Amino acid sequence: MxxxxxxxxxxxxxxxxxxxxxxxxxxxxxxxxxxxxxxxxxxxxxxxxxxxxxxxxxxxxxxxxxxxxxxxxxxxxxxxxxxxxxxxxxxxxxxxxxxxxxxxxxxxxxxxxxxxxxxxxxxxxxxxxxxxxxxxxxxxxxxxxxxxxxxxxxxxxxxxxxxxxxxxxxxxxxxxxxxxxxxxxxxxxxxxxxxxxxxxxxxxxDLEKALTYKLMANSMILGSMEVLAEAMTFAEKSGIGSERVLDLVKDYFPAPSLIAYAEKMNGEKFDGASGFAIDGGIKDATHIRRLTSKYNCPMPALDAAHQHLLTARAIHVRQKNEGKPAVDVLDWSAIVAGTRAAAGLSGFDREQDASTLVEIMEGSTSQ
CATH class of the missing domain: 3.40.50.720 (NAD(P)-binding Rossmann-like Domain)
Incomplete structure (x- = not known):
């Protein structure tokens, strides 16, 4: 204890x-x-x-x-x-x-x-x-x-x-x-x-206990970010808008850290220079998943978060190779780019998604 x-x-x-x-x-x-x-x-x-x-x-x-x-x-x-x-x-x-x-x-x-x-x-x-x-x-x-x-x-x-x-x-x-x-x-x-x-x-x-506890705590943060990113993506595709998810977080889940991440995702503020770089998030997720294997304790939300972090970083690397990254260091709140890509949207370009979302809404209405 x-x-x-x-x-x-x-x-x-x-x-x-x-x-x-x-x-x-x-x-x-x-x-x-x-x-x-x-x-x-x-x-x-x-x-x-x-x-x-x-x-x-x-x-x-x-x-x-x-x-x-x-x-x-x-x-x-x-x-x-x-x-x-x-x-x-x-x-x-x-x-x-x-x-x-x-x-x-x-x-x-x-x-x-x-x-x-x-x-x-x-x-x-x-x-x-x-x-x-x-x-x-x-x-x-x-x-x-x-x-x-x-x-x-x-x-x-x-x-x-x-x-x-x-x-x-x-x-x-x-x-x-x-x-x-x-x-x-x-x-x-x-x-x-x-x-x-x-x-x-x-x-x-035991020197390992404090480090295990820290990674367990980070698993809760990452899991929350994953659910938040999925909800924001769902809200965009259903025509509700991610800003409504931000309002929902402020009204019903007013934890300071959750509000901060919701604001970053909604405002696409992904500069990791003043936050937590996505490389660190992927490192932590990798450590956590390794521990879940050691203790036979599945954490599927972490598996999804790890995949979406990797997807977001891959998109950012491509942007850097093309000479057009929005930021030099990506914040781990950019996990939402991974959920967006998985849903058929652009990771970081909402303007590019505008016509796609109109088509989706028109298609759903005609059915």
């Missing part, structure tokens, strides 16, 4: 089994942040901006990103007294006591941890280092990462994927899912809440 962990300032003290440190000295440890994608940037920014206000003596956060301009942008935003740019991964792993990682996919995560290991083999740590893996990765990869680090002295790994959209992350309202060493979780929880997130869900010592 999981525990929901929130500091006394956020919720009742009985809901937070981790005690506050008796002295602020224990929290003057250097924090490093690796990976400044949409969610990672918001997390690192909020930790740098809010951390010193919540934890006395917290040093400026060290940040590293493959694209240095993002790290420079973050430092410019929060100020040099709150963050600094590390020149290399080696600098991050050698100088920092808590290293938070947020990266796009499993292969990149694996590569980064091998680089961590190589750097620490050259200069073994003399005091405890905590690695906080917040990326959405396949659960068994946690075991690989733990094995990479286990040969090094004084190292601990916890998994801490996060739940929440880019807007939620920007507002420090993420839910943090944690598994791993208890003492490490306690320290990281006190570091990140409320500076980065609003609560922690503790799933015990």
């Amino acid at each position: 999981s525990n929901t962990l929130s500091p006394p300032e956020i919720a009742g003290s009985n809901s937070f089994p981790f005690s506050r440190p008796t002295s602020p000295g224990g929290h003057r440890r250097q924090v490093g942040f690796v990976g400044l994608g949409t969610i990672g940037y918001a997390m690192a920014k909020n930790l740098a901006k809010n951390g010193p206000d919540n934890i006395q003596g917290l040093p400026p956060v060290r940040v590293w990103n493959r694209t240095t301009s993002k790290a420079d942008k973050l430092v410019d935003h929060v100020g040099k007294d709150r963050a600094s740019v590390a020149q290399s991964l080696e600098e991050i792993v050698q100088d920092c006591d808590i290293i938070i990682v947020n990266l796009a996919n499993d292969d990149v995560v694996r590569k980064i941890y091998h680089q961590f290991s190589e750097a620490l083999e050259k200069s073994p740590p003399q005091k405890t280092k905590i690695f906080v893996e917040t990326s959405t990765i396949y659960p068994s990869l946690a075991g690989e990462l733990d094995k990479i680090l286990s040969s090094l002295p004084h190292t601990h790994l916890i998994t801490c994927p996060v739940l929440g959209s880019a807007i939620v992350a920007d507002q420090s309202q993420l839910v943090l899912i944690m598994s791993g060493d208890y003492t490490s979780k306690k320290e990281v929880a006190n570091l990140l809440v409320p500076s980065v997130g609003r609560k922690v869900v503790d799933l015990g010592g």
Whole structure:
């Protein structure tokens, strides 16, 4: 059974089994942040901006990103007294006591941890280092990462994927899912809440549990998006119009995330640069389907969502090859292009569908 962990300032003290440190000295440890994608940037920014206000003596956060301009942008935003740019991964792993990682996919995560290991083999740590893996990765990869680090002295790994959209992350309202060493979780929880997130869900010592939980949560989001995309396509073909589905969501299913996706689909706002890229959605769907096979737990809505995501991406790739993409990076809300294509409509061009829909309506009326 999981525990929901929130500091006394956020919720009742009985809901937070981790005690506050008796002295602020224990929290003057250097924090490093690796990976400044949409969610990672918001997390690192909020930790740098809010951390010193919540934890006395917290040093400026060290940040590293493959694209240095993002790290420079973050430092410019929060100020040099709150963050600094590390020149290399080696600098991050050698100088920092808590290293938070947020990266796009499993292969990149694996590569980064091998680089961590190589750097620490050259200069073994003399005091405890905590690695906080917040990326959405396949659960068994946690075991690989733990094995990479286990040969090094004084190292601990916890998994801490996060739940929440880019807007939620920007507002420090993420839910943090944690598994791993208890003492490490306690320290990281006190570091990140409320500076980065609003609560922690503790799933015990098994590193795979937090990652499995995150993918289960994403399955609910993807399943909801699939049903929403199908309803919008059905509404278009029946002559009702997708805007009526948006109204229906607002009236009867007013979840903020569902409304946001309905607005994106209805308005064809598929720019993934400020959202969640479709590549990430396909990666997550692939991981979820792999887990459903492992546990003999069919999730047919996810199978359909995976197919429609692939269809949407294929159409977008064709557009890019033809030199006429509407956006450079496709958001995963473009899943609706897959349901539209399956229904005989154009994936992204409603004007092209206008005459087709008139013919369909005239045909249905004459029958």
